[in-house]
Amino acid sequence: MKFFCRGLSIIFVMFMLSACADTNQTPKYKVGIDATLIPMAYVNDQNKLEGFEIELLDAIAKTAGFEYETINVAWAGIISGVVTHKFDMSISSITILEERKKNMAFSTPYLRSGxxxxxxxxxxxxxxxxxxxxxxxxxxxxxxxxxxxxxxxxxxxxxxxxxxxxxxxxxxxxxxxxxxxxxxxxxxxxxxxxxxxxxxxxxVEEVLTEEYYGIIMAPDNKELKTTLDKAIKTLIKNGTIERLHEKWELGLAASVPELK
Structure with missing residues (x-):
């Protein structure tokens, strides 16, 4: 009986350790990207993704502590892919619009354009x-x-x-x-x-409208939104997004939004 109880104790401890390990696993997300929006995201001559938003996504992931897999899709599937849960989020110069908020959530804006x-x-x-x-x-x-x-x-x-x-x-x-x-x-x-x-x-004219870009996700994924918002605000504060803006020569066409 003693050995039986000891065996059960060992199994219980192993189960708890396994559960803790699962809890501590680095989260991994699927990210939809339309890689035709030069210089924001595109496929280079080496058949690799590059651009302002590609590097921004990488910086966000490192800051927030998650891994990600990019899925290159046509623009028509960028929003629907999030709505149908094909991916966890999408980043593709998606303008924050009130009518879009009915079906998705937006991160805090990372760029102002027009x-x-x-x-x-x-x-x-x-x-x-x-x-x-x-x-x-x-x-x-x-x-x-x-x-x-x-x-x-x-x-x-x-x-x-x-x-x-x-x-x-x-x-x-x-x-x-x-x-x-x-x-x-x-x-x-x-x-x-x-x-x-x-x-x-x-x-013809510099900018006709003022728009703000955000990352989209399912409206009920509040944990992911909190994670992205915190990371984007950190990258605005420490100048990372401004440096990417300069690297990709976005110039007067876009600017880094001020934090509210």
Whole structure:
């Protein structure tokens, strides 16, 4: 009986140690990313993900103490993937909107940006949003983005939906559409990294709107939101996000938000 009780004690201790080990395991999350948003997140020549948001995600993970697996998906699946729990969170220059908060939670904002009109460099017809409306021009925008939603509010403009921002720019250069509306950070990439294309385009106005980007997650995942919020605030305070902003040459197209 003594040996039987001792055996049970050993089994109990081993069970408790195993339970503690499981509790102390580093959490690992699945992260959805649309790696076509240069310079925010894209696939480089070595077939690896890089960009401002890729490095930001890595800094957040190290600060918060979690591991992650990135899942590269088209923009159309970025939000739905979180809603259907395909991934735990998504980071892809997702603008914080009240209507989106009905289906998802947002982290504290990590970047302030806006929308900009891009036209061919030799096009002198377009100098403002008003010119697009009065000329009833064709304007491309990535489907499902705030750029596309913005155009929906201006029926005078003929909006053309694209799956990718760079496809819209390519069509504009060929003369198939008159302009492109998109994130100002995307235009700056061409300026800093693809001079051949940048010589063919120009930004009409610096910023049409003011937007804030946040990481999205399921609305009931309050623990993850608390973790992300704390890490982002730390990275804003210690200057990490500002350094990434400078490294990726986001310039006037975007800025680091002030903590409230």
């Amino acid at each position: 929308l900009a009109i891009v036209v061919r460099r030799d096009d002198e017809r377009i100098k403002s949003l008003q010119d697009l409306k009065e000329g009833k021009m064709k304007v491309g925008a990535q489907r499902g983005t705030t750029s596309y939603f913005f155009l929906e509010k201006h029926p005078e403009i003929e909006k053309i939906a694209y799956e990718k921002y760079n496809h819209a720019v390519a069509d504009m250069i060929k003369g198939e559409i008159d302009a492109v509306l998109g994130e100002s950070t995307g235009t700056l990439y061409y300026k800093n990294h693809d001079n051949e294309i940048f010589q063919k385009i120009k930004m």
